[in-house]
Amino acid sequence: AQSVTQPDIHITVSEGASLELRCNYSYGATPYLFWYVQSPGQGLQLLLKYFSGDTLVQGIKGFEAEFKRSQSSFNLRKPSVHWSDAAEYFCAVGRGNTGFQKLVFGTGTRLLVSP
Amino acid sequence: DADVTQTPRNRITKTGKRIMLECSQTKGHDRMYWYRQDPGLGLRLIYYSFDVKDINKGEISDGYSVSRQAQAKFSLSLESAIPNQTALYFCATSDLGNGHSGANVLTFGAGSRLTVL
Numbered sequence: 379a380q381s382v383t384q385p386d387i388h389i390t391v392s393e394g395a396s397l398e399l400r401c402n403y404s405y406g407a408t409p410y411l412f413w414y415v416q417s418p419g420q421g422l423q424l425l426l427k428y429f430s431g432d433t434l435v436q437g438i439k440g441f442e443a444e445f446k447r448s449q450s451s452f453n454l455r456k457p458s459v460h461w462s463d464a465a466e467y468f469c470a471v472g473r474g475n476t477g478f479q480k481l482v483f484g485t486g487t488r489l490l491v492s493p
Numbered sequence: 494d495a496d497v498t499q500t501p502r503n504r505i506t507k508t509g510k511r512i513m514l515e516c517s518q519t520k521g522h523d524r525m526y527w528y529r530q531d532p533g534l535g536l537r538l539i540y541y542s543f544d545v546k547d548i549n550k551g552e553i554s555d556g557y558s559v560s561r562q563a564q565a566k567f568s569l570s571l572e573s574a575i576p577n578q579t580a581l582y583f584c585a586t587s588d589l590g591n592g593h594s595g596a597n598v599l600t601f602g603a604g605s606r607l608t609v610l
């Protein structure tokens with residue numbers, strides 16, 4: 379069965395500093411990979427996804443993620459964090475076929491942004 | 494109006510009571526899902542539905558039931574609520590995810606916080 383590990387429960391970053399959130403997955407085949415963000419009191423919103431092709435994917439709000447098959451990782455990055463980025467971030471892996479994947483979510487990383 | 498609307502947003506109930514959480518969507522998506530979020534556990538899939546005649550159990554369906562009343566409506570019921578069902582519940586929808594993308598992108602509601610005393 380597939381699994382997703384987000385090793386950092388909390389991360390604090392200064393505003394303007396760079397950010398990297400870690401995500402490792404366990405899955406036998408090429409996975410579908412997603413990053414979602416949850417702002418306080420809100421549902422989850424898709425930041426970006428990887429299906430195939432270029433291993434560096436761009437998302438909304440200036441985020442990007444890189445798929446590294448050799449490391450089974452899909453880390454999320456942003457070069458300069460804004461205070462509005464404070465939220466909880468979830469990595470998810472989907473197994474299945476083109477058209478439908480049952481998602482397994484990681485436990486989330488809460489990002490705090492300091493002034 | 495939100496694309497995916499959940500009601501109620503907050504509910505406090507007592508052990509043994511029947512609870513229904515409702516979800517409606519204006520996305521026109523065929524697929525609908527119910528997830529449960531617990532601190533430190535992420536989101537776990539309770540049930541999902543591909544259309545009004547197709548209901549599937551997720552990884553934690555025990556103690557829950559669902560009804561797909563229409564393409565746009567998917568409700569989650571707790572027949573006899575217990576304290577360990579206290580959680581934040583999310584409804585989500587997705588389209589067929591076909592074509593080159595192939596990825597099953599979920600649109601989430603804002604969540605329903607349920608407390609069982």
